[in-house]
Amino acid sequence: MKVSDIVLGPIIVALGVIALIASSMQPRPIFGGGYGGGFFPAIVGIGLVGTGLILSWNGWRERAAVPLVAFESWIHSRRHLANVAVVIAALLFYILTSSWLGFIIAGFISLFVTMLQFTRAPLASFIVSVATIAVVKVTFQDMMLVPLPWGLLEAYAGVLTWR
Amino acid sequence: MKRLLELATVAAFALGLATSAASADDWPNRPVTLIVAAGAGGGTDATARWLAAGLEQKFGQPFNVVNRAEGGGIAGITELSNAKPDGYTLGILFNYAPFRHLGMGNLTSESYTPIAQYNFDFAAVHVKADSQFKTLAKVVEKLKGDPQSIAIGCGAVCPSSWSSAFSKVLIDNGIDIKVLRWVPSAGAAAGLQELVAGGVDILTASVPEAASMLDAGEVRTLAVLAPERLSAFPDVPTAGEQIPDAAPGGVFRALVGPAGLPDEIVDKLEVAMEEIYNSETFQKNMSERGFGLQYRGRDGLLDWMKTHEQDTETVLRAAGAIQ
Amino acid sequence: MEVIYQAFLALMAPNVLLVVLLASVFGLFVGAIPGLTATMAVALLVPVTFFMEPLPAIAAIVSASAMAIFAGDIPSVLLRIPGTPASAAYTDAAYRLTLRGKAELVLGVCVVTSAVGGLVGALFLMFFAPAVARFALNISSYEYFWFVCLGLTSAAFISPGSPVKGAISLLLGLLIAMIGVFPVTGQPRFTFGSTALYGGVGLVATLIGMFAIAEILRYAMSREPLPSMAKLKIGNIFKGLMPELWRYRSGFANGIIVGTGTGPLPGAGADIAAWISYALARRFSRNRKEFDDGSLEGIVAAGAANNASVSSSYVPATVLGIPGDSMTAIVIGVLFMKGLTPGPTIFQTQPTLIYGIFLSFILANLLMIPLGYLAIKLSRYILDAPRSYLMPIIMIFCVVGAFAMDNTLTAVVTMLVFGVVGWFMEENGFPIAPALLGIVLGRLLEETFLTSMIKAQGDFLQFFARPIAGTVGVITILIWISPLLVMLWKRMASKRALA
Incomplete structure (x- = not known):
């Protein structure tokens, strides 16, 4: 997805302006001779406004040659669109449900669905997903004590912990 | 496939509800999480791991230390205050009072169930x-x-x-x-x-x-x-x-739970903490590394937390942080 | 000498050797998996080392970290996903060579430069630690501010392409670094009232997103079949290696020097060492066109630099008890837990231990060649595995890796957001390296500048008042205005030619 500089430039300028406004709202520091939390962000904001303007100017000069937005061929393939959607959806699903479902269930669903979308092989995807989740669970949760969420399986945490 | 997953989820959920409803009497019947709002390998982490080893021995369940060091510890102690008060999430609390005045969260002694203080540096x-x-x-x-x-x-x-x-x-x-x-x-x-x-x-x-x-x-x-x-x-x-009458001051560390922890669990923990604190290994570990030893039970700790909040307010007011 | 021999014997005890071997394998595993980093490997070792004697405990951390930094190169070369942040600087260059069928040569270069860099760093540590530590004690926030500026300057040399877009990328990185707790007063800033953002935007999660998740997204939408993997068979990785290393010997030396030099600086880790040495290699490359198309030159330099800095970062940690980065901070903590206070006296009270630690660096870096060779051989199976299975598996490792840094789900959100951002930036010709450099150094830049201004009570001349600060400051400013000077010089020369 290529977006013309004529669109990106103003976005960067806007970001810089937001940074400037946000830094002006920072409280005055208790200590530190007047250099508060807004000092540095303001400098960065000015920089963004400046570079954004240059970018806009570049885009304006090339406005005839460069389309506003250009997509590569994946946008026309339903399968590839779905691929991208599934990756993002799988991660969102994990983020939203992992504390409730727990790593084992939420992780498995995210992994299995993504793999199924990529491979279109249900059985193989199922086996590989189960194996991967089992390996990750044992190595990280049980051996290295990473506190992956238990979620629904919390009551069985004692039984399911391999030591 | 989808239906199968749904079924499995529902079944697991039902079972989970059934078992987690068990009362505080048989606490702990699964691993306990100990939130440490500091990095692995630091002083707070070290003391917490000694405690965890002792608690594990006393209760026969793992006490897993979870490090949450981001933002000077505020993220970790906030999470601790928001945890379910079922005794399976405990944590180490230290000087928490300044955060509220600096615009981070609203943590007070009300946010926690005090159990026992074991250190003052x-x-x-x-x-x-x-x-x-x-x-x-x-x-x-x-x-x-x-x-x-x-x-x-x-x-x-x-x-x-x-x-x-x-x-x-x-x-x-x-x-x-x-x-x-x-x-x-x-x-x-x-x-x-x-x-x-x-x-x-x-x-x-x-x-x-x-x-x-x-x-x-x-x-x-x-x-x-x-x-x-x-x-x-x-x-x-x-x-x-x-300097005559110079006020002592520093950092305390204490084992606490989220607010509303059942009394039976606090009782068990307070007894265990006193034993661990007085154990030879713990005393030796702490004093060899220069950690200050100071014990307060839950009531003493609650009083101290209130003093800590007052002192912090005095200092921050003088500094101009509180108008 | 007697002490070193004693330390050698202590290290050669079978149980210590076993620990070193296991920790090495563990480090290789963690480093080679995208999403899991060297710092994480060390942090995960803490509970295990808790029950060990001091020497095996530290030797385990040493070997795991050294191996992880090297192993981070493997997925860079094979998948264009850096295994650890320290490999990010040269991931693109390495993958370009892989596409030309040179994977085995690149991997060979990575393992050898890593080992040699680490060894030189270790020798430096052994013989110059006290002297360097003493020198490092002169560095206050003024000096450090200029060092950070120099580091940021390398953003200008890192990536080819539009300078405006590079500058925007750097500024965006700096802006992201401003999120979190304001380092002077500890008040929250730009956190949108969310507790989750008090700790700032996690660098590791950002990096995993920008490289690994962005790569998974690119794979998901790529319609062209991947370059044939059959051509990428890995045979003898050491074949044809020596001539190449000799060809880039000056880059090799630059990497070792930069790495060894940045290691002892507080706050600068292996990733910064790699970036700076890569930028220097590009700046002084004889053939920048070839360099940008993908050449070994930058890889040789940065591959040596990151491992050299891992070794030398132990200088202030062992001599003064001051951590240079997050890894040595953990090491100091572990020593402390064992009842040992790092500092000059540890050389008198525990000489066997301290030289044992130094020797374990040498051992780990020597082990790196055979173990690295095995790891590379095994990683061949990565090439054989269909990416349609591999990519989702990497995705789940990224989720776990991002989570495990701070044990928070926020990191997974950060990873996803920056995955999409990274993909979009790359699509539109914004280089990613300056943004990452901005995120890494932004906080340090602000902290050192504001601390200095507070100390100087607003007098900017104080930034030049100390000898080291003044020298580094003048050099930095000269580098900044040098393009302008060159331009003026050329204009004057052409005028003279006309006249």
Whole structure:
């Protein structure tokens, strides 16, 4: 997805302006001779406004040659669109449900669905997903004590912990 | 496939509900999480792991230390206060009062169930080895005359727990801490580096934190803000020896749970904590590493937390952080 | 000498050797998996080392970290996903060579430069530690501010392409670094009232997102079949290696020097060492066109630099008890837990231990060649595995890796957001490296500048008042204005030619 500089430039300028406004709202520091939390962000904001303007100017000069937005061929393939959607959806699903479902269930669903979308092989995807989740669970949760969420399986945490 | 998953989820959920409804009587029947709002390998982490080992032995379930170091610990202790009060999430609490006044969260003694305090580290004031200052009294005298003449390292952000303790002494001596030159640093180690490099004139930090540099002869400790000399550092004088009625101050560490922890669980934990605290291994581990030993049960801890909140408010008000 | 021999014997005890071997394998595993980093490997070892004697405990951390930094190169070369942040600087260059069928040569270069870099760093540590530590004690926030500026300057040399877009990328990185707790007063800033953002935007999560998740997204939408993997068979990785290393010997030396030099600086880790040495290699490359098309030159330099800095970062940690980065901070903590206070006296009280630690660096870096060779051989199976299975598996490792840094789900959100951002930036010709450099150094830049201004009470001349600060400051400013000077010089020369 290529977006013309004529669109990106103003976005960067806007970001810089937001940074400037946000830094002006920072409280005055208790200590530190007047250099508060807004000092540095303001400098960065000015920089963004400046570079954004240059970018806009570049885009304006090339406005005839460069389309506003250009997509590569994946946008026309339903399968590839779905691929991208599934990756993002799988991660969102994990983020939203992992504390409730727990790593084992939420992780498995995210992994299995993504793999199924990529491979279109249900059985193989199922086996590989189960194996991967089992390996990750044992190595990280049980051996290295990473506190992956238990979620629904919390009551069985004692039984399911391999030591 | 989808239907199967749905079924499995529902079944698992139902089972989970059934078992987690079990009462506090058989606590703990599964691993307990111990939230430590500091990085792996630091002082808070070390003490927590000693406790965890002891608790694991007492209760026969793993007590897993979970490090949540982001944002100076505020994220970790906030999560602790929001955890379900079922006894399966406990944590280590330390000086929490400043966060509320600095605009982060609204944590008070009400946010937690106190269990037991096991540690208190006193703040100390350090100078570079070749500094002109030989005593803390001289520093205070100089600050009285010319408050801008000394750059004071906070050993963390300003105000830090260490600098707050020192501030208390200064306020009591009639010094306006608002006009002093407080210099922040990213932690005590970075503060020590500044001190030795000549970036600041004095530094507030605990004595064990400065121990390496003390040994190296790069740093001198003017005074520790403790009621009496530390057993691990008998050569370091106390502030009270130099300035009459200098208030002791520093950082406490305590085992707490989220607010509303059932009494039966707190009872069990308090008993266990007292035993662990008095055990030879724990005493040895703590004192060898220079951690200050101080025990308070749940009532004593609650009183202390209130004192801590008041003291913090006094200092921050004098600093101008609270209008 | 007697001490070193004693330390050698202590290290050669079978149980210590076993620990080193296991930790090495563990480090290789963690480093080679995208999403899991060297710092994480060390942090995960803490509970295990808790029950060990001091020497095996530290030797385990040493070997795991050294191996992880090297192993991070493997997925860079094979998948264009850096295994650890320290490999990010040269991931693109390495993958370009892989596409030309040179995977085995690149991997060979990575393992050898890593080992040699680490060894030189270790020798430096052994013989110069006290002297360097003493020098490092002169560095206050003024000096450090200029060092950070120099580091940021390398953003200008890192990536080819539009300078405006590079500058925007850097500024965005700096802006992201401003999120979190304001380092002077500890008040929250730009956190949108969310507790989750108090700790700032996690660098590791950002990096995993920008490289690994962005790569998974690119795979998901790529319609062209991947370059044939059959051509990428890995045979003898050491074949044809020596001539190449000799050809880039100056880059090799630059990497070792930069790495060894940045290691002891507080706050600068292996990733910064790699970036700076890569930028220097590009700046002084004889053939920048070839360099940008993908050449070994930058890889040789940065591959040596990151491992050299891992070794030398132990200088202030062991001599003064001051951590240079998050890994040595953990090491100090572990020593402390064992009742040992790092500092000059540890050389008198525990000489066997301290030289044992130094020797374990040498051992780990020597072990790196055979173990690295095995790891590379095994990683061949990565090439054989269909990416349609591999990519989702990497995705789940990224989720776990991002989570495990701070044990928070926020990191997974950060990872996803920056995955999409990274993909979009790359699509539109914004280089990613300056943004990452901005995120890494932004906080340090602000902290050192504001601390200095507070100390100087607003007098900017104080930034030049100390000898080291003044020198580095003048050099930095000269580098900044040098393009302008060159331009003026050329204009004057052409005028003179006309006249």
